Amino acid sequence: MTFQGLIIQILSGLSTGMVIFLIAVGLSLVFGTLRILNLAHGALYMLGAYMCYWISSVVVQTSGSFWWALLLAPVGVALFGGVVEVLLLRRIYDREHLDQYLLTFALVLVVGDLCKLAWGVEFLLVSTPWPLNGPVFVVGMPFPSYNVFLIFCGPLVFAGLWALIRYTRLGKVIRAMTYNREMANALGTNVPRVYTVVFMLGCWLAGLGGALVVPTSSAMPGMDMVVLIECFIIIVVGGLGSLPGAFLGSLIFGLVNAFGILVAPRLAVAFGFILMIIVLIIRPWGLMGKPE
Amino acid sequence: MTLSAVRKEKSVSRMIVIVVLAILAALPLVLTKGWLSLVTEMLILALAAGGLNLILGYAGMVSFGPAGLYAVGAYATALILVYTSWPFGLAFIAGPFVAAGAAVLIGWFCVRLTQVYFALLTLAFAQIIHTIIFEWYDFTKGDNGIVDIPLPELLKPIPHYYYFSLIVVALCLGLLWMIVRSPFGKTLQAMRENAQRAESVGIPVRRYQLAAFVISGFFLGVAGSLFCGFNKNVFPNYAHWIKSTEMLVVCLLGGIYNFFGPLVGSVVYLFLDKVITGYTQYWPLVLGLIIIVLLLFLRGGIAGFIAERWAQRRGSREEAS
Amino acid sequence: MFRVENLKKSFGGLMAVNEVTFTMTKGEISSIIGPNGAGKTTLFNLLTGHLKPDSGTVYFKDLEITGLAPSRICRAGIGRSFQKTNIFPRLTVFDNIQVALMSWRKNTRNIFQNADRFFQNEADEILVSLGLGGKKNRIAGLLAHGDQRLLEIGLTLGTYPELILLDEPTAGMSPEESRNTMELIQRIVRARKLTLLFIEHDMNIVFGISEKVRVMHVGSIIAEGSPQEIRANNQVQKIYLAEEM
Numbered sequence: 001m002t003f004q005g006l007i008i009q010i011l012s013g014l015s016t017g018m019v020i021f022l023i024a025v026g027l028s029l030v031f032g033t034l035r036i037l038n039l040a041h042g043a044l045y046m047l048g049a050y051m052c053y054w055i056s057s058v059v060v061q062t063s064g065s066f067w068w069a070l071l072l073a074p075v076g077v078a079l080f081g082g083v084v085e086v087l088l089l090r091r092i093y094d095r096e097h098l099d100q101y102l103l104t105f106a107l108v109l110v111v112g113d114l115c116k117l118a119w120g121v122e123f124l125l126v127s128t129p130w131p132l133n134g135p136v137f138v139v140g141m142p143f144p145s146y147n148v149f150l151i152f153c154g155p156l157v158f159a160g161l162w163a164l165i166r167y168t169r170l171g172k173v174i175r176a177m178t179y180n181r182e183m184a185n186a187l188g189t190n191v192p193r194v195y196t197v198v199f200m201l202g203c204w205l206a207g208l209g210g211a212l213v214v215p216t217s218s219a220m221p222g223m224d225m226v227v228l229i230e231c232f233i234i235i236v237v238g239g240l241g242s243l244p245g246a247f248l249g250s251l252i253f254g255l256v257n258a259f260g261i262l263v264a265p266r267l268a269v270a271f272g273f274i275l276m277i278i279v280l281i282i283r284p285w286g287l288m289g290k291p292e
Numbered sequence: 293m294t295l296s297a298v299r300k301e302k303s304v305s306r307m308i309v310i311v312v313l314a315i316l317a318a319l320p321l322v323l324t325k326g327w328l329s330l331v332t333e334m335l336i337l338a339l340a341a342g343g344l345n346l347i348l349g350y351a352g353m354v355s356f357g358p359a360g361l362y363a364v365g366a367y368a369t370a371l372i373l374v375y376t377s378w379p380f381g382l383a384f385i386a387g388p389f390v391a392a393g394a395a396v397l398i399g400w401f402c403v404r405l406t407q408v409y410f411a412l413l414t415l416a417f418a419q420i421i422h423t424i425i426f427e428w429y430d431f432t433k434g435d436n437g438i439v440d441i442p443l444p445e446l447l448k449p450i451p452h453y454y455y456f457s458l459i460v461v462a463l464c465l466g467l468l469w470m471i472v473r474s475p476f477g478k479t480l481q482a483m484r485e486n487a488q489r490a491e492s493v494g495i496p497v498r499r500y501q502l503a504a505f506v507i508s509g510f511f512l513g514v515a516g517s518l519f520c521g522f523n524k525n526v527f528p529n530y531a532h533w534i535k536s537t538e539m540l541v542v543c544l545l546g547g548i549y550n551f552f553g554p555l556v557g558s559v560v561y562l563f564l565d566k567v568i569t570g571y572t573q574y575w576p577l578v579l580g581l582i583i584i585v586l587l588l589f590l591r592g593g594i595a596g597f598i599a600e601r602w603a604q605r606r607g608s609r610e611e612a613s
Numbered sequence: 614m615f616r617v618e619n620l621k622k623s624f625g626g627l628m629a630v631n632e633v634t635f636t637m638t639k640g641e642i643s644s645i646i647g648p649n650g651a652g653k654t655t656l657f658n659l660l661t662g663h664l665k666p667d668s669g670t671v672y673f674k675d676l677e678i679t680g681l682a683p684s685r686i687c688r689a690g691i692g693r694s695f696q697k698t699n700i701f702p703r704l705t706v707f708d709n710i711q712v713a714l715m716s717w718r719k720n721t722r723n724i725f726q727n728a729d730r731f732f733q734n735e736a737d738e739i740l741v742s743l744g745l746g747g748k749k750n751r752i753a754g755l756l757a758h759g760d761q762r763l764l765e766i767g768l769t770l771g772t773y774p775e776l777i778l779l780d781e782p783t784a785g786m787s788p789e790e791s792r793n794t795m796e797l798i799q800r801i802v803r804a805r806k807l808t809l810l811f812i813e814h815d816m817n818i819v820f821g822i823s824e825k826v827r828v829m830h831v832g833s834i835i836a837e838g839s840p841q842e843i844r845a846n847n848q849v850q851k852i853y854l855a856e857e858m
Contacts, residue, residue, distance in 0.1 A: 031408075037408050037411075088584065088588075091588060092587065092588075097354055097407060097408065097411075098348070098354045098540075098544070098548070099587055099591075101354065101356075101411070101540075102540065102541070102544050102583060102587060103583070103584065103587050105537055105540075105541075105580075105583070106579075106580040106581070106583035106584045106587070107580065107584075108580070109576040109577060109579055109580030109583070110576075110577055110580035110581060110584075112576060112577075113574045113576045113577035113580070114577065116574070117574065117577075225534075229419070229533075232412055232415070233416075236409075236412055240408070266427045267423075267427060269423050269426075269427075270419075270420060270423040270424075270427070273416045273419045273420050273423065274420070276412070276413075276416045277401070277413065277416045277417065277420070280401075280405060280409060280412065280413045280416065281401055281404075281413075284405055284409045470724065470725065471724045473727050473728060473729075474723055474724045474725060474726055474727065474728055475715045475720045475721050475722075475723045475724075475726070475728045475731060476721055476722060476723060476724045477724070477728065478704075478708060478711070478712055478715070478728045479712060479715065479716070479721040481701070481703075481704060481708075482701045482704065482708075482709075482712040485700075485701035485702055485703055485704060486699060486700065486701050486702070488663070488683075488699065489695075489699045489700065489701065489768065490701075490712075490716075491663075491682070491683040491684050491687075492661065492663075492683050492684075492687055492692075492693055492695075492699075492768075493687060493712065493713040493716045493717070493768060493771065493772050494684050494687035494688050494713075494716040494717060494772055495684055495712075495716050495721060496682070496684045497684070500721070549703075
């Protein structure tokens, strides 16, 4: 493997990692605040992808339609998530974990089939948008500029969320709830509203991830479950509920994946799970989480 | 309740079980091969869900990976039949023991965690099993699965395999019944209710959770081996988490706090599956909606709902007398 | 019979239990009092294995039990009740007690026989002595708070401990209920010749039945003596009793 090839592989791993960071961090955030492992998170990602396709190919017919879709699709997913939270999730917050898992799983089935109903089962492509539809040259080798854009999205969103959590009131409340739920309750925060907002934020992130991914890999059935399992691995490794943990976990995941495919393609699939098992056995709360 | 009322209720329950068994035994005389196949599948799924429910409903351990052990049982039987000259009976018996062995290994790691971490670790192990089966092409034939598994002549006709499954499932469910009614079973329930308190009254919770996990794995393995013979082939997706979720849904449908829940859930689930896929390809959508309705309105599952009604009637009858 | 030496536990920077040392003789009835946050429950958690101490040792009948798992400590003969009611909510009252009995009699590994036939009489006895006999088939989680606290104590007694640690046994009870409960406990303790150590906030109870009182404040035992001595102790009054009375 040449030096150039190595660099390209690293960049490739980074771009995968940064996209999945967007999705994983939403899942982690929802778990940290609401204490629900939202199995439907992958389905929301898929919904974002389909909506991105829809808006950019069908609704907005001008050029630059992708950027409109990138703006609007996540909002659409967030609104959908808000409705779901208010109508359904709210009723099961005080229930046992199994009920919560099964409800979110039911949403996976419903959203999955609704997407199938609306958009069929074919792979739906969106062309890479201008001005990112050409390659850049890194160490003399071509690399899609769109993927470079993806690499930048990760830290951008990370910074945005970091600022949100550190400097806004909402962020303080999120931190309080992640750390000590009873205290946050006692302090008189409007818990239901916070839950809704955080859940919608998580959905927005999932939708954003889905929209971003469409130009590189198209919208298709089954994409929800693949990404969900990957997110599980990442937030376990990084630590459930931890923002820097999700970032670190995504980086590790992206790079391990990129090199795993080179080194042992048949077992690459298992690497993630082996990593997850090792972390759960040695340090269940992840690299940057807190022991409960 | 008075002693005579208790005795009466016990004999009524016994009557119901005998009647149900008699009906099941008579089914091959009235059903077509297609429907009989479906009932066989229902029995096997009922056993798998029943095994899962031992840890799920009784011990309160939510596992995302029962299909992993189910597949271990199925593949153990299949591999033995294909690679050795062991008779079917031996291969069939080996399946659950191999599954139980895997459960010891997996369970030892998993019971050290609780709640969502336990669930995720069981999922990870099940996916590893899936990957091993999928990738170890030379041994397990990977994605192609192992097909044309030889059955003994006696079991080849569908009605015969149906009786075989009926006997095995009835025996296993009987064993499960005995276990959940035993002191061990009550202890599991106490652990579910309050693990900390259980420790404080002297119960070594981790150890018992492992025991329950292994017993559950054994019965999942029986179901896997049964299905291997039923389908005459095995595929990696037997271990896939989609299969695991199917088992969880079946338990929920029937009701996890009721012994007959998994049985009822299995029948209803497969029946609906068959009927609804006849009308529409959107069976997942319907299933999702059913689950949502159940979770919001019928919290004890179907069997739980029935049991509640029965208890209400019994209560009012007692008041009247 | 029971010896605690230099027990220490801190959480992060907070010293919850600070070099606690005391002994108890067989049959002694004593209590621990102190303001909220003094470390009393944490101390209990250290004694019963729910928390591991940073340093220090605990001896029960000359056997070291420091840091053992709660189930082992129960087997050694120490029983404990909790401040927050800790029962098996969806089991019946009878089942609750029966589980404790089955555990003590090492019957929990039995997977072959129906549980119903075991320890019916013994469980009934315990329930009757607590005044819960008529409620044996009720679901434990649906009982009134006072009855749940009684059941909590029943669970503690079900493993035939020689030393019992009760953490605020009358928490949430009315004054009359509290009085009755403590009389009941006293009777049982005297009948079975048990050693009792309890945490309480109700001063009447503390001074009513304790032979010895220990006062905890910010993780240490600052005073120890008979109820009269403690009542007269200025330091204790300043810190604690002045708030109460």
